[in-house]
Amino acid sequence: xxxxxxxxxxxxxxxxxxxxxxxxxxxxxxxxxxxxxxxxxxxxxxxxxxxxxxxxxxxxxxxxxxxxxxxxxxxxxxxxxxxxxxxxxxxxxxxxxxxxxxxxxxxxxxxxxxxxxxxxxxxxxxxxxxxxxxxxxxxxxxxxxxxxxxxxxxxxxxxxxxxxxxxxxxxxxxxxxxxxxxxxxxxxxxxxxxxxxxxxxxxxxxxxxxxxxxxxxxxxxxxxxxxxxxxxxxxxxxxxxxxxxxxxxxxxxxxxxxxxxxxxxxxxxxxxxxxxxxxxxxxxxxxxxxxxxxxxxxxxxxxx
Amino acid sequence: xxxxxxxxxxxxxxxxxxxxxxxxxxxxxxxxxxxxxxxxxxxxxxxxxxxxxxxxxxxxxxxxxxxxxxxxxxxxxxxxxxxxxxxxxxxxxxxxxxxxxxxxxxxxxxxxxxxxxxxxxxxxxxxxxxxxxxxxxxxxxxxxxxxxxxxxxxxxxxxxxxxxxxxxxxxxxxxxxxxxxxxxxxxxxxxxxxxxxxxxxxxxxxxxxxxxxxxxxxxxxxxxxxxxxxxxxxxxxxxxxxxxxxxxxxxxxxxxxxxxxxxxxxxxxxxxxxxxxxxxxxxxxxxxxxxxxxxxxxxxxxxxxxxxxxxxxxxxxxxxxxxxxxxxxxxxxxxxxxxxxxxxxxxxxxxxxxxxxxxxxxxxxxxxxxxxxxxxxxxxxxxxxxxxxxxxxxxxxxxxxxxxxxxxxxxxxxxxxxxxxxxxxxxxxxxxx
Numbered sequence: 191x192x193x194x195x196x197x198x199x200x201x202x203x204x205x206x207x208x209x210x211x212x213x214x215x216x217x218x219x220x221x222x223x224x225x226x227x228x229x230x231x232x233x234x235x236x237x238x239x240x241x242x243x244x245x246x247x248x249x250x251x252x253x254x255x256x257x258x259x260x261x262x263x264x265x266x267x268x269x270x271x272x273x274x275x276x277x278x279x280x281x282x283x284x285x286x287x288x289x290x291x292x293x294x295x296x297x298x299x300x301x302x303x304x305x306x307x308x309x310x311x312x313x314x315x316x317x318x319x320x321x322x323x324x325x326x327x328x329x330x331x332x333x334x335x336x337x338x339x340x341x342x343x344x345x346x347x348x349x350x351x352x353x354x355x356x357x358x359x360x361x362x363x364x365x366x367x368x369x370x371x372x373x374x375x376x377x378x379x380x381x382x383x384x385x386x387x388x389x390x391x392x393x394x395x396x397x398x399x400x401x402x403x404x405x406x407x408x409x410x411x412x413x414x415x416x417x418x419x420x421x422x423x424x425x426x427x428x429x430x431x432x433x434x435x436x437x438x439x440x441x442x443x444x445x446x447x448x449x450x451x452x453x454x455x456x457x458x459x460x461x462x463x464x465x466x467x468x469x470x471x472x473x474x475x476x477x478x479x480x481x482x483x484x485x486x487x488x489x490x491x492x493x494x
Numbered sequence: 495x496x497x498x499x500x501x502x503x504x505x506x507x508x509x510x511x512x513x514x515x516x517x518x519x520x521x522x523x524x525x526x527x528x529x530x531x532x533x534x535x536x537x538x539x540x541x542x543x544x545x546x547x548x549x550x551x552x553x554x555x556x557x558x559x560x561x562x563x564x565x566x567x568x569x570x571x572x573x574x575x576x577x578x579x580x581x582x583x584x585x586x587x588x589x590x591x592x593x594x595x596x597x598x599x600x601x602x603x604x605x606x607x608x609x610x611x612x613x614x615x616x617x618x619x620x621x622x623x624x625x626x627x628x629x630x631x632x633x634x635x636x637x638x639x640x641x642x643x644x645x646x647x648x649x650x651x652x653x654x655x656x657x658x659x660x661x662x663x664x665x666x667x668x669x670x671x672x673x674x675x676x677x678x679x680x681x682x683x684x685x686x687x688x689x690x691x692x693x694x695x696x697x698x699x700x701x702x703x704x705x706x707x708x709x710x711x712x713x714x715x716x717x718x719x720x721x722x723x724x725x726x727x728x729x730x731x732x733x734x735x736x737x738x739x740x741x742x743x744x745x746x747x748x749x750x751x752x753x754x755x756x757x758x759x760x761x762x763x764x765x766x767x768x769x770x771x772x773x774x775x776x777x778x779x780x781x782x783x784x785x786x787x788x789x790x791x792x793x794x795x796x797x798x799x800x801x802x803x804x805x806x807x808x809x810x811x812x813x814x815x816x817x818x819x820x821x822x823x824x825x826x827x828x829x830x831x832x833x834x835x836x837x838x839x840x841x842x843x844x845x846x847x848x849x850x851x852x853x854x855x856x857x858x859x860x861x862x863x864x865x866x867x868x869x870x871x872x873x874x875x876x877x878x879x880x881x882x883x884x885x886x887x888x889x890x891x892x893x894x895x896x897x898x899x900x901x902x903x904x905x906x907x908x909x910x911x912x913x914x915x916x917x918x919x920x921x922x923x924x925x926x927x
Contacts (some may be wrong), residue, residue: 275818
């Protein structure tokens, strides 16, 4: 969060270790029921060009908990529908007094475009296939609630890595802390080039072989139409890559299971795992609010 | 300065003349008369009383540069560029002749548009040679009337931006063009492999989450075209080559005596896909910036003669077409004013290529490739088109001062060594630093 785009949160690759640590430390101290009113009188605009449940809601709760007012702008209920450009829309909300713009967009890099032209902090709430930094930060918070350090952990990220901004943001962040990240899935969804993303990233097409020694199993959302597009049978995918109780036996006994949601039940995770003792999916959602409180407070403070 | 034209004598004094076509590389004075090169002589030897004298000590005096690949957007998209503004930018970049691609609106697939582009009303500062569409509307279905278009002034045919993919059609195009001695310029891209892509396929596209355009989409088409060129004996000209594999294909074709030539853009021998790093749409063009290995192959191809010409692929776009999401942004950058500075900075100062070779790539070669008679040389009797540049001058490019109507360049604020000092077209100084 330094330099020209000092106040924006665009991607985890641009964050330094101390910056990440500071956000996580702040997030841990955040209590949504007794929040510090750090954003009192501020206006947070949620500019959502894609549907979202948990990200949108948790940014909204986070902003309100800190005392800000929020406005949600979606693609279908605004001038966006009439063809207004992204920059013009962002300028409009800036002129209306936005102090922070939280943006979700189907095009990779859209928040970068805004940060180049718009003078208020931009928070990336997910851009195309590129990044979802607040998710990676809340995932790190969740992992650290269970593990002492991120350094040295083995994290298997299984699913449609190619199309996953969550995978990219997590890999950058975990790599910075010295964790070993294994991207796992069928070759069409986990191409070999994935290993070039960050230091310490490995690629595997065999989940059973990847799991031994694993501390964290992170399952990603699979879109059925993408399996069909790559001619991957659903049954075949489930047989090879679904995270099942049997497979979890291969990982470390204290391994945790995570999923950014929304879960397609019966496809990515077996129900016994999703609802089982190793699952952290609800904790992730709860940490989402705290983490986003910390993010909003951080970008606004840095901007003052 | 306000030079007169007809009958006037213009003396260029004290420069180092590099004229590859005439086999000259030494200090000479050059006299221009009546829009022609009149005489070259040792420094101080010319006694004619010139109406205008340019003292260009320390500068290179070269035949006017010829750009085989520009988009001037007229007719139809004059909000991006006009022939007048585009050729003014050309003059500022040392180009005295430009070949304008046909992807205008409507597409230049007719004698009427070909003539319209060359009409005096367009107020072209440099010489303008239209490249006509190879198929009607560049739709890839029916060939245009090559003979009539050639008669009207077209110097080549191309469906630039929309490659001719159908084998049979490309074969027919090459066969017809061969008969007329007309080059066929191919934008080599198998669009079936690049659909939805906005940058080179590789680690950077994966990291940025952008759909990639694989290098085989270019090299496959180049290989196919070379095979068809061998069949027909036609002159195939590969536009803006960008991949190592396509370069190798052209190298082999030349060794086999096939009439295949290639141009490269300054950006493809300078920049790489990693430059897209923060989604700056000024690094978005088609073909996309490739890997470092591909970029190095461009340099190697320039050095060993596989590359025939440097062409800018000057592609102006308005701000609102570039200041959008990366995937939605228009492909292309302006390049007429930065071609020479980049060539000198990168090829001469960094890679130590001789100035002779650079002048060849910018002037004598392109003029010869498209049979532009009397251009690309300073032999007495040739057209009085001269480019004078200082290979040592350091300067900073300021896009806001561009003569182009558009500002879509990745080089804004870049420092270069090497600058055009004066450009003379038809015996008239049309640009002076």
